[in-house]
Amino acid sequence: DLGRRAVLDESVARAAAARGLIASGIEDARDIDAVMGMLLARGARQDGEMVGLIRRQAEPASRRPAQLTTTLHVSREAELIDLARIAGADRRGALDPVVLEAAISQAATDFAGTAHGRAQRAMIARLGSGGRLGVGIGVAGSGKSTLLAPLVVAWQAEGYRVYGAALAWRQSDDLAGTVIAEPDRAALSVFLDRAQRGEVRLDARSVVVVDELGLLGTRQLLDLLRLQAASGCRIVAIGDEKQCQSIEAGPVIDLLRRALGSEAVPELLSSVRQESERERETALLFREGQAGPALGRLREAERAVLVPGGYQEAVEGIADLWQRLRAAHGQDPTYTVTVSAPSNGDARAIAAAIRERRRAGGEIGSDQAVVPACDHAGHDYDLRLAPGDRVRLFARTNGRYPDRSRGIIGNNGSVLEVTKLDADGVTLRNSQGREGLVLWNTLRAPGSGRVRLAYGDVLTIDAAQGVTSTAHILALPAGSRTVTGFKAYTGASRHRAENYLVFSEGAERRDVMGRRPLGDTRAIGTADLWENVARNLSRQPTQESATAFMERAHQVNRAASRALQAGFSVAEQ
Numbered sequence: 001d002l003g004r005r006a007v008l009d010e011s012v013a014r015a016a017a018a019r020g021l022i023a024s025g026i027e028d029a030r031d032i033d034a035v036m037g038m039l040l041a042r043g044a045r046q047d048g049e050m051v052g053l054i055r056r057q058a059e060p061a062s063r064r065p066a067q068l069t070t071t072l073h074v075s076r077e078a079e080l081i082d083l084a085r086i087a088g089a090d091r092r093g094a095l096d097p098v099v100l101e102a103a104i105s106q107a108a109t110d111f112a113g114t115a116h117g118r119a120q121r122a123m124i125a126r127l128g129s130g131g132r133l134g135v136g137i138g139v140a141g142s143g144k145s146t147l148l149a150p151l152v153v154a155w156q157a158e159g160y161r162v163y164g165a166a167l168a169w170r171q172s173d174d175l176a177g178t179v180i181a182e183p184d185r186a187a188l189s190v191f192l193d194r195a196q197r198g199e200v201r202l203d204a205r206s207v208v209v210v211d212e213l214g215l216l217g218t219r220q221l222l223d224l225l226r227l228q229a230a231s232g233c234r235i236v237a238i239g240d241e242k243q244c245q246s247i248e249a250g251p252v253i254d255l256l257r258r259a260l261g262s263e264a265v266p267e268l269l270s271s272v273r274q275e276s277e278r279e280r281e282t283a284l285l286f287r288e289g290q291a292g293p294a295l296g297r298l299r300e301a302e303r304a305v306l307v308p309g310g311y312q313e314a315v316e317g318i319a320d321l322w323q324r325l326r327a328a329h330g331q332d333p334t335y336t337v338t339v340s341a342p343s344n345g346d347a348r349a350i351a352a353a354i355r356e357r358r359r360a361g362g363e364i365g366s367d368q369a370v371v372p373a374c375d376h377a378g379h380d381y382d383l384r385l386a387p388g389d390r391v392r393l394f395a396r397t398n399g400r401y402p403d404r405s406r407g408i409i410g411n412n413g414s415v416l417e418v419t420k421l422d423a424d425g426v427t428l429r430n431s432q433g434r435e436g437l438v439l440w441n442t443l444r445a446p447g448s449g450r451v452r453l454a455y456g457d458v459l460t461i462d463a464a465q466g467v468t469s470t471a472h473i474l475a476l477p478a479g480s481r482t483v484t485g486f487k488a489y490t491g492a493s494r495h496r497a498e499n500y501l502v503f504s505e506g507a508e509r510r511d512v513m514g515r516r517p518l519g520d521t522r523a524i525g526t527a528d529l530w531e532n533v534a535r536n537l538s539r540q541p542t543q544e545s546a547t548a549f550m551e552r553a554h555q556v557n558r559a560a561s562r563a564l565q566a567g568f569s570v571a572e573q
Contacts, residue, residue, distance in 0.1 A: 141273025
């Protein structure tokens with residue numbers, strides 16, 4: 001948990017202490033108190049090193065529980081803020097306005113014709129004329145690649161080499177729309193490794209464009225800022241803190257606002273992905289944590305659905321909806337429908353149901369292999385494969401092509417089509433239409449030997465961030481409690497024309513019952529179910545930074561000192 005959150009409720013540490021004591025034997029709650037005392041005195045292990053724990057006392061008046069952070073979180077955030085502030089203030093090498101204007105005029109987009117275009121142009125100017133660290137906020141569908149492209153063209157015209165990075169390969173692939181060359185785009189961890197090994201040589205004539213900034217944790221961004229400080233390169237980062245959150249500790253956009261000042265972080269809060277104004281408004285309601293009104297709109301359009309029954313009934317209902325949408329638009333070759341779900345397990349179950357419908361329609365042949373498979377989290381399952389299947393990769397993968405050459409056929413998150421299976425491996429066709437043989441041994445996970453593949457007709461919400469399609473189905477077969485408002489917004493903003501939300505009625509009923517006191521016999525109506533969905537999808541539990549934790553702790557201590565002094569004064573009188 002210390003690697004995933006900068007600030008933890010003390011109850012999390014106490015629960016961990018209790019679990020540890022179960023094996024060795026526990027007498028009573030005093031044993032847990034003793035372990036907590038040792039942790040506070042000796043520290044805990046974080047990222048392989050022993051670090052000190054810092055405790056902030058509970059605040060009953062504001063219902064804040066006692067909380068903990070670590071000295072490592074505090075020092076990392078302090079260093080990140082310092083490096084960001086220095087880089088942001090260094091305006092050497094800002095783009096020549098004439099060169100930038102020429103790049104804007106050459107762009108296919110008319111940035112002057114609409115209010116949104118003018119807002120994009122204003123952000124282009126801010127990022128091009130700013131310091132060696134530029135940060136921008138762009139909502140889902142705001143056209144981040146569109147506004148980055150003229151900047152990349154202008155930097156290249158001035159002799160800069162421009163690199164692109166994002167947390168995952170699939171998201172760095174999306175930077176192709178910014179005209180960054182394919183060899184210069186990579187997942188952030190790979191990019192940092194290449195720089196450390198000297199394969200990427202950064203200097204003051206280098207620019208690193210970072211997409212989906214909000215998915216990075218403090219440690220990852222700090223590594224990049226250290227690289228910037230050592231090389232003098234320029235960093236331009238775009239993201240949105242209201243979409244999927246980092247799985248590592250640290251609200252980096254909040255930390256960057258602290259470093260640069262909120263006024264130095266421009267925001268693009270309108271979208272062009274959705275074709276109608278009403279759809280844009282509905283998507284932004286989810287972003288603002290107003291799921292109730294957003295769901296009301298979707299229910300009016302019959303695009304928010306409670307499927308009667310439990311998990312499997314919801315899975316089948318989602319697959320049926322996918323099939324109906326495709327059938328209704330079968331004559332439109334440009335029509336696409338995508339599906340996202342909270343977990344890999346949900347995605348796998350729904351994709352298997354969709355697969356049966358594709359097979360019934362003649363899109364998939366008979367099964368030719370059943371392979372022991374696993375996902376990146378180590379969940380095991382048997383995967384039936386046939387020509388026509390669409391599969392998702394979990395690693396950057398090499399293929400052998402008909403001309404006997406070898407090369408990357410797909411990255412982690414890429415979805416490819418199976419064209420052939422044999423004893424050696426599986427032949428896959430990628431989105432560019434290139435086919436290559438991928439050996440089974442290439443796909444095997446270290447240790448287990450299982451093949452790292454899954455069906456690709458459904459992605460997790462995290463993997464779908466950045467996807468655009470005509471219609472999108474946000475599928476929640478295990479209920480709305482499985483996602484926060486951040487993931488709800490991400491899943492509710494993938495579409496151009498229509499968005500659908502599908503839930504299990506049984507899961508929502510169980511959630512409502514679980515919130516009620518024992519013995520409550522009131523009937524659960526449809527209004528109760530939708531109220532439950534709205535409450536769950538409106539939750540936006542932001543991460544607190546260790547920096548904010550320390551500020552709050554100092555405030556509490558000062559307040560306690562003032563109260564103590566006031567008490568002494570009264571006593572003396």
